[in-house]
Amino acid sequence: MTILMYQAFWILEAITTLRCSEDFSMERLELLGDSVLKYVVSCHLFLKFPNMDEGQLTSSRVDIISNAALYGFGIEHKIQGYIRDAAFDPRRWLAPGQLSIHPVPCNCQVNSEVVTEDINVKVGQLCDKGHRWMCSKTISDCVEAIIGAYYVEGGLRAAMAVLKWLGINVEVEEELIGQFLSASVQTYLPKNDVIEKVEAKLGYVFLMKGLLLEALTHPSLQESAEGYSYERLEFLGDAVLDILLTRHLFSSHKDTDEGELTDLRSASVNNENFAQLAVKHKLYQFLQHSSGKLPENITEYVDSLENSSTDKLNLLSDAALRGPKVLGDVVESIAGAILIDRKLDLEVVWGIFKPLLSPIVTPEKLELPPFRELLEWCNKSGYFLGIKCTDGIKRTDGDKIEATLDVQLKETLLVRQGCGKSKKDAKAHAASMLLKDLEEEGLIVPKNASNTQQFQDHRNIFDAMDIQLSTPTRGKRSAGSKIAASLDKPVDWPVRMSKGGPRAGLYEFCKKLQWPAPNFDCAKVEQSTPTPQGQGFTFASTIKLHIPNSDVISLTGDCFADKKSAMDSAALLMLYELQQRGRLQVQEIRLP
Structure with a gap:
């Protein structure tokens, strides 16, 4: 591998899975490497193929960064031979020249690198021949983790060297940027004072004004706007904000485990979060479009935010506050426009967007989507969640999907129903009410409770569940009828x-x-x-x-x-x- 060598620890971490039961594993680096790979491939495709639309660009990107593709790259370079995928077992360790007193004959019946589908093959069992069994996704995750490891130590230069070694030829050449700028934006003319107002809000003056105009142009204006819209820049900006926020979370929360880091990333890098940004900084006012329904949808969304009584809006928990996708798209497209205008200088983009995105979520302020939070509580507490969804419910505001969620406690069955435009929205609505019911019964500690109270509640949670609940209120009923019927x-x-x-x-x-x-x-x-x-x-x-x-x-x-x-x-x-x-x-x- 003709690339610079860095601290061996990062490589060790990149080839170590959770199954090793070590204090470190590849998951954090894999998350970072995923963002780096997505960003580099997006830049390459965006500049190399200026005539591709967003759909074609996305499809081409998936072909390169999919787990199946990364698995192929990893197998080609025999990375699977270096992955640590099992905990150290002293009973299986032998000094050179020694024989095991507990031999395990090989019954694998497999001599190839690809596992057969024969049910007689003993998959997953260790043997004296040293055969190891590994999921294909483990190999693809390791490839991403190695990319992340080199990015941590050597930045994009080192990461792209690893990509080249793997056979992913996506180098971004300086001349491609110049060719793109000269060919695509010089004929764009700003409209009125839109450009100056947006630049003032961003705190950044574009060198190529046409890029910003393109970033603000909705596809509904594509035919009358000389064939351009923000869709291509949105494709690029999605990857830009992804890598910027992921690397920020990675470096700012070094002691955060991989699961919580993934949740932080999901809470930060999503269309709803970017839609809030567009409303907060009033960027939606400068959107260029010719859609009849779009202004009404945006106004309804903006009004719902302004009328909200919560200190921090969690759009994922309330289907009624889910914003139009266009709002998040325009934020991503602006990020992509700045990146191209500054010839792929990520630090400039981060300097502009960090204050716009603030406050960025932290582990202390992290709020999971309600359905996810309810499901995790049930799994941790030993309860099962009943889920039933019904389509085509007639309501005054149109057809809805109704979700019924129920949790059987020791003496009471809690039931809540929610409605939404999708199953996800309906389940979120019902889950938020069930969480409130559980909080009222003392089974869930409020989010503003002290750490000591939360710890004590976790210890005593099963004792709390033994309390006989009072007369069932709305959303609660005796469990006897359901159990007896079963x-x-x-x-x-x-x-x-x-x-x-x-x-x-x-x-x-x-x-x-x-x-x-x-x-x-x-x-x-x-x-x-x-x-x-x-x-x-x-x-x-x-x-x-x-x-x-x-x-x-x-x-x-x-x-x-x-x-x-x-x-x-x-x-x-x-x-x-x-x-x-x-x-x-x-x-x-x-x-x-």
């Missing part, structure tokens, strides 16, 4: 007897009836005599299952050498207890 007669329930099967069977049964998930508590049991494996202890698991409007069942399974087998024993015992109570009929499935 249990008119025992259901046949298949249970795999292999490892993990009893736990999965019990979990799916609870999910089907929307019972709270079972709770396992494993305890170490000291043995009077050592086991054959040399251990002086085993594990026993106690399981608790709360049946709504009924009692709590608590059982303890047999002792086993590992926790998972002990949990399977307890889960199987619980399944047979439910069978005795007439809830189900266990059908054991034993695989050969």
Whole structure:
């Protein structure tokens, strides 16, 4: 690889997955590398093919940066051989010249680099030949992480050197920028004082005024505007704002894990956030268009923002506040116009847009979309979320989609309905009301609560769920009717007897009836005599299952050498207890 070498740690991080259970992994670098790759490819296509429209540019970009394409580049350079995708196992480590006392013969039956679809092949099992099993996406993610690693240390120059080595030939030449500027914008004439007013709001004076005019021109004016609109610049600006915000979040929140960094990026780089920017700085007033409905839609959106009583608007949580896409598009197109006007100087664009985008979301201020927040709370707390969507609901403001969400607590079923133009909007509407219900019952700590209160609430959350709720209010009803209807007669329930099967069977049964998930508590049991494996202890698991409007069942399974087998024993015992109570009929499935 004829590129400069940088700190080895970044490369180590770029080839390490979460499965290694290290203090670092490739996910953060992969997120950054994804933005860098998207930006470089977008610049290349935008300048290299000036006659391509936005749809063609997007399609060409996808062909280059898709996971399938990156997987191919990675395999071609045998990157999979360097990826660390499993935790270090001391039992499998051997010093040179030693033989393992616990041999694992190879039963993989695979000699090629591509896994066969033969069901007899033992995929995922380690063997003495050192075969490793890896998802194709892991390889494509590693390619992006390596790009991100070189960008962190050497900037775009180093990142583009890696791209060239990979075979992604997307170099951006200086002469292409000059050719584009001379060929596409010199004939554009500004209209009235629009250009000067927008420049004053941006705090930037364009060298090529026509670029700004193009960035403000809606496609509805394309025929009368000599065939140009903001769509191409929007394609470029989308990638520009993506890399600027991603690298800012990456460098500003170094201790933030990859999941939260992804959420920060999603909250910052989205059309709704850019639409708010367009309204806040009144950029929408300068949009050039000939659409009849567009002014009405924009005015309705602006009025809804001005009438909002919240301190910080979260458009993702309220379908009624979802802005027209054109508002976010014009912000992206302006970013693309500035980039071209300054000959791809990202620092100039960031200097202009950073104050416009402020305040940029931080981990302390991060708010997840309501449906996502509700789903994560249910998963963490051991509850299942029921979802039902109905199309074609007639309303005075047009046809809507109705979403019904319900959460079965230990004694009460919470139900909320929401409407919206799409399923996403309808579920967000219903989820926001359900979250408020859970907050009123003390099951969710308000966002303005102290960290100590949140920690205490997390510890006591299952205790709080044992409280008998008062008379159901709107959106709440007794769970008895739904549960009783589900249990008119025992259901046949298949249970795999292999490892993990009893736990999965019990979990799916609870999910089907929307019972709270079972709770396992494993305890170490000291043995009077050592086991054959040399251990002086085993594990026993106690399981608790709360049946709504009924009692709590608590059982303890047999002792086993590992926790998972002990949990399977307890889960199987619980399944047979439910069978005795007439809830189900266990059908054991034993695989050969």
